[in-house]
Amino acid sequence: MGNVDYMYPSTNVEDSPHRVEIPPPQPFIKTLKSSLKETFFPDDPLRPFKNQPASRKFVLGFQYFFPILEWAPRYTLDFLKSDLISGITIASLAIPQGISYAKLANLPPILGLYSSFVPPLIYAMMGSSRDLAVGTVAVASLLTASMLGAEVNAAENPTLYLHLAFTATFFAGVFQASLGLLRLGFIVDFLSHATIVGFMAGAATVVCLQQLKGILGLNNFTHGTDLVSVMRSVFSQTHEWRWESGVLGCLFLFFLLTTKYFSKKKPKFFWISAMAPLTSVILGSVLVYLTHAEKHGVQVIGNLKKGINPLSFGDLVFVSPYLTTAFKTGVITGIIALAEGIAVGRSFSMFKNYHIDGNKEMIAIGMMNIAGSCTSCYLTTGPFSRSAVNYNAGCKTAMSNVIMAIAMMFTLLFLTPLFHYTPLVVLSAIIIAAMLGLIDYEAAIHLWKVDKFDFVVCMSAYIGVVFSSVQNGLVLAVAISVMRVLLFVARPRTFILGNLPNSMDYRNVDQYQSASNVPGILILEIDAPIYFANTNYLRERITRWINDEEDRIKSAGESSLQYVILDMSAVANIDTSGISMLDEVKKLVDRRGLQLVLANPGGEVMKKMNKSELIEKIGQQWIYLTVAEAVAACKFMLHTTKPNPIKDQEPGAWNNV
Incomplete structure (x- = not known):
């Protein structure tokens, strides 16, 4: 044939x-209008408002910016039971993580607890994800320390450094909310999957290297984040190493990794891994208190101020010469926080088969950071580890964030003195255990098998972060990704x-x-x-x-x-x-x-x-x-x-x- x-x-x-x-x-105006609509409004947010009376449009408008008004009337006692368990579970993780990440950002540990009180309340009202658990994250904390530390020494001028951190958080929130209001969320799409995999792995490696200071009990440490600077700082102070601190850190790190491995093999026992950080803090504090290890080279947190968040609006710095530094830090950390928060929210929404609005998320995350900057908080978003625990604990709505915030308020009012003897080495072990999960070598192997160019982008981000700086690695990876897009076009x-x-x-x-x-x-x-x-x-x-x-x-x-x-x-x-x-x-x-x-x-x-x-x-x-x-x-x-x-x-x- x-x-x-x-x-x-x-x-x-x-x-x-x-x-x-x-x-x-077609008239030019109509064609332009159609193009702009497809660019900025592909989700057609005005569709629910069509053919509705004015009163209904008013209600729908409030529900758009405050989704809690939509789901709260349908809230049930069964939902509360599930959210109560989830909220308490993530609070147990938020306390040690908050303290640890604040130390990573060279900020007072109490700020980590403050940042898990006000922002979750704002997100619960404005966020569209049921599973996102709000809090501080390691990568943004490291970026804050790296970028602000290049201009102001946190040890020599702690007050100015703290105020710049609040200001950077304010600019991050304004930038994030503006992206959502102006429908410019597609900017975040320039962070490709390969870029995020490499960047996160590189940042996790750098964070782990930074924890050698706490594990070895060193007092002086480099302000650089690259591998060469860290190794030079570590091995030039071998006479300062504290074996007591090192042994304690390795023991707690082994405990944390073991519980994480067990929970991964037995998903129904997820709570064991979730409770392990707080358990480590309690055991470490008791051990130091009983043995007086703080007198033998084991550094402790010290006094934590009782009481809920003081206002910090008057501490924002809007004058030269630090305004540019705060603005640049806010924009870069804001983009990273958005990328992580939206990616995590979308991942868990797919598991439960519901939709989250990316622009709503940007507005919600931006507003909670604006509010946080005025209430002694630094940058927050939806970290994967805390959100995964929230999801596995069976959360039903964003009310789990409210429960966590209430638990954090109770901690701030009554329990902060109990953390006086918490050893810093335990916080370092908690951070290392959390960061090792961000080094996704399986994803890198998959990129090599599927697309060699994506693998190059991934490794460029990783190498740039580890051997140069966090921001340079990110810029390098984005530049290579954009170059690839231009090559496809050209x-x-x-x-x-x-x-x-x-x-x-x-x-x-x-x-x-x-x-x-x-x-x-x-x-x-x-x-x-x-x-x-x-x-x-x-x-x-x-x-x-x-x-x-x-x-x-x-x-x-x-x-x-x-x-x-x-x-x-x-x-x-x-x-x-x-x-x-x-x-x-x-x-x-x-x-x-x-x-x-x-x-x-x-x-x-x-x-x-x-x-x-x-x-x-x-x-x-x-x-x-x-x-x-x-x-x-x-x-x-x-x-x-x-x-x-x-x-x-x-x-x-x-x-x-």
């Missing part, structure tokens, strides 16, 4: 069963299409080995929109395909090339440079005695070709709906017209045109 062909009595487009139509003209793929046996389907001959070339016809597919950045490349690439095909025909002794078909199915849009490129290709094939044929150009392409009068130059009869119809028409013409005598006599002479 041979190939199935369309046979038309002529190449006139009117005789074809279908024709490529030009979209009706160097789009083009393929030769061939006919699959016994069908009218045309596919890439490199992918489908059984696809065969059509004699006298070259079929090319352009696999991207045509913009100014790729027009020169496409023109040269099409010319090269034609040259290669004519050389192949000459060496094989086949009939000469007569038609060049461009499959434009994947060309969603085209600019004026692209129109000029097609015009030049048309002139090129005319000089070679060939005929240019277009297959399935999209609506935007047809509209611009019509306005530029390119359709008249190509000939509307040479524009077809499918490749199969274009090939059938070309075959018909090959059978009914005389061959080109110049092409038959001098097939190679046209290669120089």
